[in-house]
Amino acid sequence: MSSPPAAALGRFSPRRGLRRRAGRDEWIERAALLLVAAFLVAFLVLPLYALLSKSVAAPDGRFVGLAHYATYFSTPTLFRSIHNSLFVAALSTAITLALAFGYAYALTHTCMPGKEVFRIVAVIPLLAPTLLPALALVHLFGNKGVLKDLLLGHSVYGPIGIVMGMTFAVFPHVFIIVNAGLGLSDGRLYEAAAVCKAGRWRVFRTVTLPGAKYGLIGAAIAGFTHAFTDFGVPKVIGGQFDVLATDVYKQVIGQHDFEMGAVISVVLLIPALIAFAIDQAARRGQVAMLTTRAVPFQPKPNRIADALGFLFCALVAVWIVGLIVAAAFASVVKFWPYDLSLTWAHYEFERYAGGGWRAYRNTLALAAWTAGAGTILVFFGAYLVEKGEAWPRLRRLIQLLALLPLAIPGLVLGLAYIFFFNAPANPLGGLYGTFAILVLSTMVHYYSVTHLTASTALKQLDREFEAVSDSLKAPRLKTFARVTVPISMPAILDIFMYFFLNAMTTVSAVVFLYSTHTNLASIAVLNMDDAGELAPAAAMAMVIVVTSVAVRILHVALARAIGRRTQAWRARGR
Amino acid sequence: MEHLISRIATGMRVAGIAALAAIIGCATAAAKTELTIYTAYENDDLKPYKAAFEKDNPDIVINWVRDSTGVVTAKILAERDNPRADAVWGLAVSSIGVLKTQGLLVPYAPKDIGSIPAKFRDKADPPYWFGNSAWIAAIVYNTVEGARLKVPKPETWEDLTKPAYKGQVIMPNPVSSGTGFLDVSAWLQAFGEAKGWDYMTRLHENIVRYTHSGSTPATFAGKGEYVVGIAFDVRAARVKEQGAPIEIVFPKEALGWDMNAFAIVKGTKKLDAAKKLADWAASPTAMKLYGETRAVVAIPKYMTPIKNLPNDLDQRIMANDFDWASANRDAILKEWTRRFDAKSEPKKN
Numbered sequence: 062m063s064s065p066p067a068a069a070l071g072r073f074s075p076r077r078g079l080r081r082r083a084g085r086d087e088w089i090e091r092a093a094l095l096l097v098a099a100f101l102v103a104f105l106v107l108p109l110y111a112l113l114s115k116s117v118a119a120p121d122g123r124f125v126g127l128a129h130y131a132t133y134f135s136t137p138t139l140f141r142s143i144h145n146s147l148f149v150a151a152l153s154t155a156i157t158l159a160l161a162f163g164y165a166y167a168l169t170h171t172c173m174p175g176k177e178v179f180r181i182v183a184v185i186p187l188l189a190p191t192l193l194p195a196l197a198l199v200h201l202f203g204n205k206g207v208l209k210d211l212l213l214g215h216s217v218y219g220p221i222g223i224v225m226g227m228t229f230a231v232f233p234h235v236f237i238i239v240n241a242g243l244g245l246s247d248g249r250l251y252e253a254a255a256v257c258k259a260g261r262w263r264v265f266r267t268v269t270l271p272g273a274k275y276g277l278i279g280a281a282i283a284g285f286t287h288a289f290t291d292f293g294v295p296k297v298i299g300g301q302f303d304v305l306a307t308d309v310y311k312q313v314i315g316q317h318d319f320e321m322g323a324v325i326s327v328v329l330l331i332p333a334l335i336a337f338a339i340d341q342a343a344r345r346g347q348v349a350m351l352t353t354r355a356v357p358f359q360p361k362p363n364r365i366a367d368a369l370g371f372l373f374c375a376l377v378a379v380w381i382v383g384l385i386v387a388a389a390f391a392s393v394v395k396f397w398p399y400d401l402s403l404t405w406a407h408y409e410f411e412r413y414a415g416g417g418w419r420a421y422r423n424t425l426a427l428a429a430w431t432a433g434a435g436t437i438l439v440f441f442g443a444y445l446v447e448k449g450e451a452w453p454r455l456r457r458l459i460q461l462l463a464l465l466p467l468a469i470p471g472l473v474l475g476l477a478y479i480f481f482f483n484a485p486a487n488p489l490g491g492l493y494g495t496f497a498i499l500v501l502s503t504m505v506h507y508y509s510v511t512h513l514t515a516s517t518a519l520k521q522l523d524r525e526f527e528a529v530s531d532s533l534k535a536p537r538l539k540t541f542a543r544v545t546v547p548i549s550m551p552a553i554l555d556i557f558m559y560f561f562l563n564a565m566t567t568v569s570a571v572v573f574l575y576s577t578h579t580n581l582a583s584i585a586v587l588n589m590d591d592a593g594e595l596a597p598a599a600a601m602a603m604v605i606v607v608t609s610v611a612v613r614i615l616h617v618a619l620a621r622a623i624g625r626r627t628q629a630w631r632a633r634g635r
Numbered sequence: 636m637e638h639l640i641s642r643i644a645t646g647m648r649v650a651g652i653a654a655l656a657a658i659i660g661c662a663t664a665a666a667k668t669e670l671t672i673y674t675a676y677e678n679d680d681l682k683p684y685k686a687a688f689e690k691d692n693p694d695i696v697i698n699w700v701r702d703s704t705g706v707v708t709a710k711i712l713a714e715r716d717n718p719r720a721d722a723v724w725g726l727a728v729s730s731i732g733v734l735k736t737q738g739l740l741v742p743y744a745p746k747d748i749g750s751i752p753a754k755f756r757d758k759a760d761p762p763y764w765f766g767n768s769a770w771i772a773a774i775v776y777n778t779v780e781g782a783r784l785k786v787p788k789p790e791t792w793e794d795l796t797k798p799a800y801k802g803q804v805i806m807p808n809p810v811s812s813g814t815g816f817l818d819v820s821a822w823l824q825a826f827g828e829a830k831g832w833d834y835m836t837r838l839h840e841n842i843v844r845y846t847h848s849g850s851t852p853a854t855f856a857g858k859g860e861y862v863v864g865i866a867f868d869v870r871a872a873r874v875k876e877q878g879a880p881i882e883i884v885f886p887k888e889a890l891g892w893d894m895n896a897f898a899i900v901k902g903t904k905k906l907d908a909a910k911k912l913a914d915w916a917a918s919p920t921a922m923k924l925y926g927e928t929r930a931v932v933a934i935p936k937y938m939t940p941i942k943n944l945p946n947d948l949d950q951r952i953m954a955n956d957f958d959w960a961s962a963n964r965d966a967i968l969k970e971w972t973r974r975f976d977a978k979s980e981p982k983k984n
Binding site: 483590 | 853874
């Protein structure tokens with residue numbers, strides 16, 4: 062027997078084996094990428110295109126170029142709303158970001174008591190339709206409100222009310238991202254800082270802030286676009302202060318001018334494009350915060366810091382819970398403010414518009430389906446974008462598309478779905494009027510924040526995990542299932558919860574899409590408020606809140622159980 | 636393994652039964668015609684209307700899609716290329732007029748059309764729509780806040796322009812609310828164009844807010860947020876019944892109104908069933924039902940007294956030219972927006 066030729070030897074070299082493995086991984090990766098891209102194209106890009114083509118067409122479909130845009134920019138009433146929207150969105154974002162950062166910092170960097178409670182309270186606004194804080198503000202700060210004097214004679218109906226309501230509604234959206242960024246910091250940096258005897262402020266400036274930078278930028282983007290496009294708060298409490306989102310509503314619902322509605326939607330899209338540019342810039346400077354060698358940060362007790370953190374969180378918590386309590390009160394009072402005796406009558410929903418308790422069951426189903434399907438899609442999509450290697454351009458495109466829904470008011474998305482899915486020639490037309498289209502639109506509507514959450518978590522995982530598994534010839538899918546998913550379990554649970562809770566409360570995207578058999582509780586709130594039945598509206602909102610609180614408590618218990626199994630490596634010295 | 640196979644078998648059996656059930660379900664459903672009806676009626680009305688119609692027409696089933704007037708209209712316009720609704724039943728005529736102008740309706744004269752007064756049906760023959768019940772402009776005055784703030788009870792539209800009412804009047808925005816539009820349309824028709832706009836300009840000085848929803852002024856005046864709300868009859872009566880300290884005023888100069896109407900949507904695949912529903916919606920049985928919750932019904936003999944409302948409202952309402960209102964709707968709203976929306980920065984007080 063002669064020795065094998067060099068070529069044959071080469072076939073068994075580790076390098077060759079590695080490449081073959083990578084080939085199969087790549088094939089799977091490409092198929093998955095195409096799947097995610099196809100979803101975003103079919104349920105985001107094409108409907109938007111159908112809507113936007115309305116902005117350059119006459120009602121009969123004739124192409125009219127930029128004529129509608131010329132009308133828009135020469136009408137001061139419409140044009141002024143851009144300034145209004147920018148103003149309230151910027152102010153709300155600044156306030157919310159400061160509050161959320163302080164809140165998350167206290168949660169992650171102090172040993173204050175009551176963290177579990179504060180963590181639940183932080184996401185309470187997610188549990189309520191945005192109409193709820195507005196309803197509560199009317200009762201607290203309106204002309205007959207108990208706290209009216211705090212406004213020093215200013216009216217709550219206008220920018221003040223919008224910013225107050227928006228701070229409540231946007232808080233959890235911002236908090237979740239900031240907290241994810243602050244939660245995964247490398248304890249070794251703090252130990253090093255302690256060794257160097259760096260002061261608390263210096264540590265904050267040189268370690269904490271840079272580490273949380275990406276989360277802060279992402280949160281600011283999410284907060285701003287959310288405040289910029291929300292329509293529930295300004296609709297109820299905005300008074301005469303017009304913003305772009307209410308303008309879309311007025312044009313479409315009031316004047317049936319779909320073309321002008323489409324023009325305003327285009328204007329609303331601009332911040333998202335700017336946000337994307339900022340995100341890309343921030344991304345270039347971002348390095349993995351959590352390397353394979355990282356150890357989790359454990360705050361040490363410090364009486365003053367703990368007390369201050371507690372005080373700060375308590376103040377924010379009182380504001381959040383206070384608004385809920387005000388709404389709860391409004392829902393059980395017989396006739397506010399003249400007859401304050403208590404009654405459950407407003408909870409007999411069959412008497413009012415909106416579909417009663419069946420709508421509530423539909424809402425539960427919608428939330429479960431959206432959360433299940435949405436979490437899988439979003440996390441897988443984010444993983445492919447962050448950790449994948451195939452087709453960089455397609456991955457960048459997916460990243461862009463993933464951020465897009467943040468800038469699209471639900472109302473606009475809902476309309477876009479009608480135009481696209483109800484077109485006679487659309488092969489997907491069978492979806493129209495079904496329960497599935499509610500699920501799909503809700504998944505798309507809340508894609509951005511969940512995607513940002515997933516990529517923030519994934520960004521902090523060192524790429525070495527993949528490199529190591531490649532050198533061990535482990536398939537990527539296995540690494541994904543055995544390493545990435547377990548490490549990211551808290552983030553995945555957060556995403557699931559975010560989808561679930563938003564689906565419970567969403568109104569604007571589905572208001573054009575629900576049909577006889579698929580009415581929703583959140584739409585019932587809108588319908589009852591619109592019909593002037595404020596108390597039953599508050600009551601249905603409270604039913605949503607209570608359900609969501611129960612689900613949220615379940616989540617915390619589950620997170621703790623899963624955390625014990627998958628996050629033990631984060632805790633040292635146990 | 637065996638366990639797995641038996642589980643799969645069970646699963647298939649269940650799926651088979653489900654499929655069979657679905658087929659049977661389809662077969663029984665096929666015997667009945669399902670009508671998709673878009674409506675803006677109050678929720679309380681839907682169940683009795685559906686039950687009564689289906690009792691008389693056991694082969695037809697009604698599926699309601701209920702929403703506010705604006706949303707229903709926007710939905711039908713958006714679906715124009717592929718209509719989903721078979722008919723609209725209970726939509727404002729000012730909105731139905733828009734659908735008619737855009738060619739989205741089928742004209743049809745129901746059997747009892749002769750008994751419906753001319754002011755309650757479309758002028759075309761056969762008519763594109765017929766009305767069944769009206770809602771009427773009303774001023775809601777909060778007696779408690781009025782006494783506290785020394786704001787007297789208004790009796791006329793003109794009263795509302797007096798200085799005493801500055802910052803205390805709330806009305807729906809005609810751009811987004813059908814109730815707001817019926818007020819504006821009534822003032823323009825009754826006072827004439829020039830005087831109508833002049834009146835609104837003076838009224839605007841006292842208006843604190845134009846609301847998106849037509850129900851909000853009654854609610855807010857009822858809750859004492861403001862003293863006076865420009866509202867409509869049924870909502871005002873309901874707020875009063877809930878315990879609000881209010882009085883309901885129907886100004887004599889011009890009592891505007893709009894009505895809930897019925898129309899068949901062009902493109903329906905169930906035209907025969909839709910026509911049967913039209914016949915029924917214009918029948919005495921239906922008129923009696925409308926009369927139970929509405930102050931004014933198309934055929935006056937079916938009216939019954941409504942708590943907190945006068946019985947002679949059908950005599951008080953003005954002659955309303957709905958064709959004129961529909962034809963000029965866009966122009967009126969444009970002018971209104973130019974005059975009043977442009978000044979709508981929040982007031983400093």
